[in-house]
Amino acid sequence: MSTTTTFVGMPASAPPAHPAFPQAAREAVRDARLRGTLRHATHTIRAKRAAAVAEVSDWAALREAGRQIKDHTLRHLDRYLVQVEQAVTAAGGTVHWAADAAEANRIVTDLVKATGESEVVKVKSMTTQEIGLNEALEAAGIRAYETDLAELIVQLAHDRPSHILVPAIHRNRGEIRDIFRSEMGEWGRPAPEGLTDEPAELAEAARLHLREKFLRARVGISGANFMVAETGTLVVVESEGNGRMCLTLPETLISVVGIEKVVPTWRDLEVFLQTLPRSSTAERMNPYTSLWTGTTNSATADGPREFHLVLLDNGRTDALADTVGRQALRCIRCSACLNVCPVYERAGGHAYGSVYPGPIGAILSPQLRGTASGIDASLPYASSLCGACYEVCPVAIDIPEVLVHLRERVVQGGEAVRQGNRVVLRPARGHAAERAAMRAARWALTRPGVLRAGQRLAARSRRFAPRTLPGPGRAWTDSRDLPPLPAEPFRDWWQRTRGGKDTAR
Amino acid sequence: MRVALFLTCVNDTLYPDTGRAVVKLLTRLGVEVDFPTAQTCCGQAHYTTGYRHEAEPLARHFGEVFGGYEAIVTPSGSCGAMVRELYPRMGERARAEGRGEALAAALAPVAARTYELTEFLVDVLGVTDVGACYPHTVTYHPTCHGLRGLGLGERPRRLLRAVRGLELVELPGAEECCGFGGTFAVKNADVSAAMGTDKVRNAASTGAEVLCAADNSCLMHLGGLMTRLRTGMRPVHIAEILASTEEEPAA
Numbered sequence: 167m168s169t170t171t172t173f174v175g176m177p178a179s180a181p182p183a184h185p186a187f188p189q190a191a192r193e194a195v196r197d198a199r200l201r202g203t204l205r206h207a208t209h210t211i212r213a214k215r216a217a218a219v220a221e222v223s224d225w226a227a228l229r230e231a232g233r234q235i236k237d238h239t240l241r242h243l244d245r246y247l248v249q250v251e252q253a254v255t256a257a258g259g260t261v262h263w264a265a266d267a268a269e270a271n272r273i274v275t276d277l278v279k280a281t282g283e284s285e286v287v288k289v290k291s292m293t294t295q296e297i298g299l300n301e302a303l304e305a306a307g308i309r310a311y312e313t314d315l316a317e318l319i320v321q322l323a324h325d326r327p328s329h330i331l332v333p334a335i336h337r338n339r340g341e342i343r344d345i346f347r348s349e350m351g352e353w354g355r356p357a358p359e360g361l362t363d364e365p366a367e368l369a370e371a372a373r374l375h376l377r378e379k380f381l382r383a384r385v386g387i388s389g390a391n392f393m394v395a396e397t398g399t400l401v402v403v404e405s406e407g408n409g410r411m412c413l414t415l416p417e418t419l420i421s422v423v424g425i426e427k428v429v430p431t432w433r434d435l436e437v438f439l440q441t442l443p444r445s446s447t448a449e450r451m452n453p454y455t456s457l458w459t460g461t462t463n464s465a466t467a468d469g470p471r472e473f474h475l476v477l478l479d480n481g482r483t484d485a486l487a488d489t490v491g492r493q494a495l496r497c498i499r500c501s502a503c504l505n506v507c508p509v510y511e512r513a514g515g516h517a518y519g520s521v522y523p524g525p526i527g528a529i530l531s532p533q534l535r536g537t538a539s540g541i542d543a544s545l546p547y548a549s550s551l552c553g554a555c556y557e558v559c560p561v562a563i564d565i566p567e568v569l570v571h572l573r574e575r576v577v578q579g580g581e582a583v584r585q586g587n588r589v590v591l592r593p594a595r596g597h598a599a600e601r602a603a604m605r606a607a608r609w610a611l612t613r614p615g616v617l618r619a620g621q622r623l624a625a626r627s628r629r630f631a632p633r634t635l636p637g638p639g640r641a642w643t644d645s646r647d648l649p650p651l652p653a654e655p656f657r658d659w660w661q662r663t664r665g666g667k668d669t670a671r
Numbered sequence: 672m673r674v675a676l677f678l679t680c681v682n683d684t685l686y687p688d689t690g691r692a693v694v695k696l697l698t699r700l701g702v703e704v705d706f707p708t709a710q711t712c713c714g715q716a717h718y719t720t721g722y723r724h725e726a727e728p729l730a731r732h733f734g735e736v737f738g739g740y741e742a743i744v745t746p747s748g749s750c751g752a753m754v755r756e757l758y759p760r761m762g763e764r765a766r767a768e769g770r771g772e773a774l775a776a777a778l779a780p781v782a783a784r785t786y787e788l789t790e791f792l793v794d795v796l797g798v799t800d801v802g803a804c805y806p807h808t809v810t811y812h813p814t815c816h817g818l819r820g821l822g823l824g825e826r827p828r829r830l831l832r833a834v835r836g837l838e839l840v841e842l843p844g845a846e847e848c849c850g851f852g853g854t855f856a857v858k859n860a861d862v863s864a865a866m867g868t869d870k871v872r873n874a875a876s877t878g879a880e881v882l883c884a885a886d887n888s889c890l891m892h893l894g895g896l897m898t899r900l901r902t903g904m905r906p907v908h909i910a911e912i913l914a915s916t917e918e919e920p921a922a
């Protein structure tokens with residue numbers, strides 16, 4: 167971080183050409199079926215979460231403890247990461263450091279190739295989605311099978327995930343049955359004859375399809391919810407048990423984990439193993455919590471035969487350098503913020519152009535990828551700043567605060583750290599007219615006389631006030647009427663009547 | 672007690688009736704109201720759209736205009752939250768950027784003395800029955816900055832329940848955002864209108880004649896949708912309901 171330069175290159179992992187958020191959201195807003203599915207799903211989990219959280223008398227204290235543990239760890243991240251590396255190595259594992267997605271993909275691909283295998287089973291993992299690992303493996307002739315039920319649905323449908331926890335939240339039961347019927351045969355064991363859209367039948371079809379893969383697989387790939395620095399223990403929290411299969415059956419396990427997932431001690435888990443399940447699935451405790459330390463060959467003897475940990479940066483240290491934005495790294499990916507978000511509920515997850523949708527995605531993607539692309543520059547504006555996300559976040563991330571901070575970065579540019587270098591960002595394109603208008607408004611509004619003249623002009627010409635506005639104002643009048651202009655602004659009435667003393671009105 | 676009315680630029684320009692209602696209501700309760708005519712805008716739209724540096728002169732201007740008053744009352748949850756929650760944050764940021772204490776010092780007094788109207792009535796004046804009469808069926812929408820920013824809680828509903836003739840009906844999904852969100856309404860017009868439409872439908876489902884809120888910005892958005900959707904409901908600011916009496920009913 168020595169020199170100050172103007173950043174002109176592409177972000178670390180440029181998203182593929184994706185329309186800006188408002189355009190991407192427009193389609194979803196008009197899709198009545200999707201709106202219905204999302205509304206039902208988010209409102210159901212929203213109510214359940216509220217009930218699960220209300221049961222805990224010291225929720226506020228747990229939330230604060232979670233915030234502090236994460237802040238402390240992030241402040242001393244360098245130290246804790248070295249501790250993780252030492253502990254994992256001592257327990258027989260191998261640690262790899264990946265600065266970006268390309269490097270992580272290269273490491274994992276080489277590791278799989280070295281085993282001589284051409285297929286792997288995967289535990290649901292946001293991090294491997296973030297780096298596009300499945301695509302990288304496919305390019306190297308390796309097939310990656312997703313084993314989480316919702317992730318399987320997404321993979322079979324050649325679709326993209328639209329939710330952190332429930333990647334197929336945008337699909338209803340009928341669609342899932344159709345996907346199973348038409349696609350399962352392509353990937354392995356076909357769906358049973360006469361499959362209906364009964365949840366139990368769908369689950370059974372997936373179980374049979376996946377069982378075959380678990381028993382055959384020799385390499386498993388996972389992420390992790392937490393890494394405990396003191397012992398080098400990794401933790402995966404899940405509901406289905408499919409993750410447990412992937413973590414225990416294969417001989418080789420490769421875990422790709424973001425560097426912010428470390429916690430110092432086992433005691434710290436106490437906090438998150440309470441707040442995470444209640445916030446995400448509204449469960450008091452999640453059905454499966456898998457923990458492993460190193461390999462079977464070591465003194466701990468509780469891991470796979472071979473274990474590789476790939477520690478991923480991919481923009482995280484850039485975010486860490488930002489005093490306001492860094493709180494996004496506290497996220498434990500519970501998805502509570504998605505489930506309460508009124509914008510997510512209407513726009514759907516795909517509009518966010520990232521594996522991280524919803525409020526957390528709107529503050530994470532523009533930090534991990536930068537604000538150069540159209541979608542990343544529009545994400546900080548994909549919020550009405552209603553604050554519902556902040557209220558439910560179990561690690562108290564003030565998402566509205568970070569959104570406003572990133573808006574500032576978009577429209578005004580300024581100093582930031584990109585790929586480890588301190589740079590001065592130029593303001594994003596397309597905001598010149600807005601910037602001029604804001605400046606003009608500030609000029610007028612610091613001069614009461616000017617404001618008053620404008621108000622009078624508007625009042626006097628109110629008969630000619632248009633019903634529809636030109637330019638950006640059209641976005642208002644396309645769906646909403648304008649309020650009628652009053653005959654006189656308040657300040658004129660105040661002066662004319664000496665604060666109402668001169669008249670009954 | 673002498674208080675300054677911070678009406679907000681939106682109310683001053685578009686909703687003078689709300690301003691007159693606040694004056695009438697507070698005067699009736701024995702409060703001496705002043706309207707410093709040098710007031711303009713708190714800078715909220717600038718700040719939340721990302722133009723913090725343009726918002727700073729407006730905040731400083733606010734500090735100069737209102738610095739001398741014991742209490743500053745505003746009939747807007749979002750502008751109230753701007754002054755109380757975000758002005759201190761602006762001061763902190765200026766300090767963190769090495770620009771000294773001046774901004775924080777200029778804003779601290781006004782941040783501490785600013786009250787949203789219902790807060791001022793219940794907490795400072797200690798009244799919930801303000802002697803109002805409003806014989807209509809009303810449903811109340813707690814706007815986000817009032818609800819989650821300032822934590823107004825039950826105050827507005829307690830005030831409304833004490834109004835004679837008023838029947839208060841519960842709004843389904845009350846705590847959900849109406850979709851206004853300042854420049855969000857224009858930048859993400861489709862999502863904003865979809866949120867507003869759901870809010871209006873929920874309000875219409877109650878059978879109330881009036882949708883009440885403590886913020887005219889949200890009501891401007893919802894009112895604009897109501898006429899398009901032909902619901903027959905009216906948006907009315909809470910100040911106008913609380914100012915209404917048997918002798919002088921609200922229009």
Ligand code: SF4
Nearest residue numbers: 497498500501503559
């Ligand atoms: S930001 Fe908070 S609420 Fe959202 S997923 Fe992360 S931890 Fe959960």
